[in-house]
Amino acid sequence: QSVLTQPPSVSAAPGQKVTISCSGSSSNIGNHYVSWYQQLPGTAPELLIFDNDKRPSGIPDRFSGSKSGTSATLGITGLQTGDEADYYCGTWDISLSAWVFGGGTKLTVL
């Protein structure tokens, strides 16, 4: 069981929008910034969003992040088949003194 809870899968058609939720608690999301990672099939994870809502250079603005209380959300607009990947949220847990990841969400672009 992951400390952070994500839906196992989401799907949407090309061009549509999808959101992926990440639910935690006051000891993790409620007390630290959230980052999101994209893992394309067979590759290493890549940073997608940091500090809740910031995009690294090179990440298109189709990707967005937000946080409210003990939950965070990743949004992807204008879906493309190349967005099919696993997406993970992550943050620091002050009670565990440990980094924690969500269980991951598999995005399918139908």
Added chain:
Amino acid sequence: EVQLVESGGGLVQPGGSLRLSCVASGFTFSNYDMHWVRQATGKGLEWVSGIGTPGDTYYPGSVKGRFTISRENAKNSLYLQMSSLRAEDTAVYYCAKRGSGPFIYMDVWGKGTTVTVSS
């Protein structure tokens, strides 16, 4: 170009030991915290350890007492000494660099090295 290259993975028997290495390039290694993250086949990401710039270390309960993270700044290298290995430690192990700023995130990842624990 910022790059992390892991090595040292392989097949090891249960109860055995293995040392992973990660060589960094393209940034001032000594200025950044570093992490190890693993992923079993078909499973999610699991944080394994972290080390700060002064050498402070952090571990989750699943590996505490068995794994030791260390760094050698003169060689731009990060290490993970793993002992008392179990079948459930079988995974791809990634080295990751902490991003800049006051909050923790991992902005650069290596391609990973595979560890298989089996008799």
